[in-house]
Amino acid sequence: MIHRRQWVVCALATGLLGNARVRAQSLSGPPISFIVPQPAGNPTDVLARRLQVAAQRELGQPLVMENLPGAGGSLGVNKMLSAPAGTPVLMIASQTESILTPISVKAARYSSDKLRPVLLITRGPYVLLGRADLPARNLSELISLARQRASRPLAYGHIGNGSMIHLLGERLARKAGFALTQVPYKGVPPVLQDLIGGQIDITFVPQSAVRDLASSGKVKVLGTTGAVASDRLPEAVPLSRLDSSLADFVHGTWGAVFVSRALPDEEVRRLHKALTLACHEPQFQTQTAASGSDPAPPMTLQELERFFDDETRLYQAMAREIGIQAE
Numbered sequence: 001m002i003h004r005r006q007w008v009v010c011a012l013a014t015g016l017l018g019n020a021r022v023r024a025q026s027l028s029g030p031p032i033s034f035i036v037p038q039p040a041g042n043p044t045d046v047l048a049r050r051l052q053v054a055a056q057r058e059l060g061q062p063l064v065m066e067n068l069p070g071a072g073g074s075l076g077v078n079k080m081l082s083a084p085a086g087t088p089v090l091m092i093a094s095q096t097e098s099i100l101t102p103i104s105v106k107a108a109r110y111s112s113d114k115l116r117p118v119l120l121i122t123r124g125p126y127v128l129l130g131r132a133d134l135p136a137r138n139l140s141e142l143i144s145l146a147r148q149r150a151s152r153p154l155a156y157g158h159i160g161n162g163s164m165i166h167l168l169g170e171r172l173a174r175k176a177g178f179a180l181t182q183v184p185y186k187g188v189p190p191v192l193q194d195l196i197g198g199q200i201d202i203t204f205v206p207q208s209a210v211r212d213l214a215s216s217g218k219v220k221v222l223g224t225t226g227a228v229a230s231d232r233l234p235e236a237v238p239l240s241r242l243d244s245s246l247a248d249f250v251h252g253t254w255g256a257v258f259v260s261r262a263l264p265d266e267e268v269r270r271l272h273k274a275l276t277l278a279c280h281e282p283q284f285q286t287q288t289a290a291s292g293s294d295p296a297p298p299m300t301l302q303e304l305e306r307f308f309d310d311e312t313r314l315y316q317a318m319a320r321e322i323g324i325q326a327e
Contacts, residue, residue, distance in 0.1 A: 029061035035091040037076025039069045039187040043209045047255050048092040054278035072160050073097030074108040091258050096163045099315045104162020106326045112312050117304040119257040119275040122293040125226030126204040127236050129219045139242045146178035154201040156180040157191040162324050168204045170322045175245045206253045208292040225251040232292050
């Protein structure tokens with residue numbers, strides 16, 4: 001019995017060591033920087049860290065996470081673009097950093113055509129939230145309240161001039177005929193913290209950031225920018241259906257991985273293949289859906305280019321409509 005037990009222990013130890021060697025070998029390539037141009041804890045950061053595990057396995061290289069928030073995400077974008085020629089650097093971003101920041105931040109020093117998408121991870125709507133004690137139970141009452149407070153506009157929290165959340169607030173106010181006091185923050189978590197604390201009145205946030213807040217009573221859900229209600233947040237009714245002035249108020253956010261346009265095509269194809277496999281692993285897809293986001297379908301590099309071109313035209317036009325000026 002003792003001899004058999006020793007054999008089992010030895011076999012297990014050998015297996016564990018073998019697995020460890022496989023893992024070490026599988027990540028034997030040079031590390032790749034994975035930039036998150038948002039603060040730690042932001043929805044984009046959470047998504048990136050979830051992708052990191054599977055992506056490392058598919059690439060055979062460690063991904064080194066690097067949070068570089070600031071200046072509308074341009075600090076992170078410029079870090080990626082300044083990498084030595086041929087050096088792969090990944091960056092996760094939404095339309096804010098990739099499309100809107102070059103328009104709204106003077107110090108950005110880049111344009112959207114410098115970025116090349118290699119993976120679309122998620123898509124999802126924004127949700128309009130109010131503080132828990134806001135004297136408005138729905139969109140109609142919110143519009144009425146906002147119009148009555150013309151001399152003391154409602155405080156609207158967003159994540160910086162020219163960000164998607166900023167544009168949504170401005171577009172809502174203009175179309176519904178009221179004013180807002182814009183209150184900028186450095187990320188979604190502090191926006192939500194001050195909304196819960198009553199320091200601001202309303203905001204838009206990605207549906208994935210709402211999660212348990214809606215059922216906790218800490219905030220009011222006033223609508224969604226989605227074309228239809230989501231099964232993940234059925235109480236959020238599409239704003240486009242609630243008021244005739246908002247019939248075209250359908251917007252969404254997305255998370256994508258970008259590289260520099262200067263990166264060689266062969267390396268781009270390698271990254272695209274590995275990241276696509278990682279993103280569509282069942283565990284990653286399940287985790288993404290559970291967070292409140294809609295996993296994006298797999299796309300070829302050509303499809304990604306068309307998607308990004310269409311989004312660029314859409315949101316550049318929206319910025320012009322709102323009258324965004326570079327600051």
